[in-house]
Amino acid sequence: MNLLVRTERAGDEADIRALTAAAFADMPHSGGSEPAIIDGLRASGDLALSLVAASEAGEIVGHIAFSPVTIEGGEVGWFGLGPVSARPDLQGQGIGSRLIEAGIDEMRMRGARGIVLVGDPLYYARFGFVPDPRLAYPHPGGEFLQRLILSGEGTGGVVRYAPAFG
Numbered sequence: 486m487n488l489l490v491r492t493e494r495a496g497d498e499a500d501i502r503a504l505t506a507a508a509f510a511d512m513p514h515s516g517g518s519e520p521a522i523i524d525g526l527r528a529s530g531d532l533a534l535s536l537v538a539a540s541e542a543g544e545i546v547g548h549i550a551f552s553p554v555t556i557e558g559g560e561v562g563w564f565g566l567g568p569v570s571a572r573p574d575l576q577g578q579g580i581g582s583r584l585i586e587a588g589i590d591e592m593r594m595r596g597a598r599g600i601v602l603v604g605d606p607l608y609y610a611r612f613g614f615v616p617d618p619r620l621a622y623p624h625p626g627g628e629f630l631q632r633l634i635l636s637g638e639g640t641g642g643v644v645r646y647a648p649a650f651g
């Protein structure tokens with residue numbers, strides 16, 4: 486599929502919301518809060534990077550968000566990856582991978598120290614994400630926290646997402 490990956494622009498908000506709601510609708514681990522989280526990050530200035538994948542026709546078929554995280558007792562310069570969505574009827578065709586790789590490249594270019602996420606290790610290992618016993622995420626699903634170091638030796642501490650994550 487021919488995809489254009491670009492940063493979100495004014496007017497994309499409703500499409501991103503609808504896409505995210507559709508992508509997470511059938512996910513058992515989701516409470517349906519993902520569209521509101523993205524809106525909340527945007528409102529609070531915590532949407533550090535928001536990329537969309539657009540089809541040739543200009544339709545938004547994928548989206549990924551990055552936001553700053555704090556690592557209590559650890560380094561600054563770390564970001565959280567997610568939510569990430571691909572349109573349900575187009576999943577498994579590389580949209581998610583394109584967005585994740587583009588997002589990682591951009592965060593590296595900006596000088597980020599590393600990226601954390603909570604997700605299925607079977608999927609995210611291919612991008613270099615691994616669990617790290619130095620990092621703690623004391624919340625439901627915390628055992629699925631993984632990290633990707635972008636520079637340095639990594640860090641340890643308690644990971645806190647932006648307030649929009651609730």
Ligand SMILES: CC(C)(COP(=O)(O)OP(=O)(O)OC[C@H]1O[C@@H](n2cnc3c(N)ncnc32)[C@H](O)[C@@H]1OP(=O)(O)O)[C@@H](O)C(=O)NCCC(=O)NCCS
Pocket residue numbers: 508509512567568569570571572575576577578579580581582583603604605607608
């Ligand atoms: C996760 C998601 C963004 C991946 O996008 P995608 O375009 O479908 O993924 P890609 O085509 O790049 O990669 C497909 C591969 O990922 C695997 N995969 C996709 N979602 C997965 C998941 N949640 N867990 C494990 N593997 C997954 C597929 O089995 C496929 O594996 P293969 O390459 O070995 O055949 C998309 O499936 C989605 O929107 N899911 C619903 C929302 C969601 O769960 N988001 C992530 C929350 S952590």
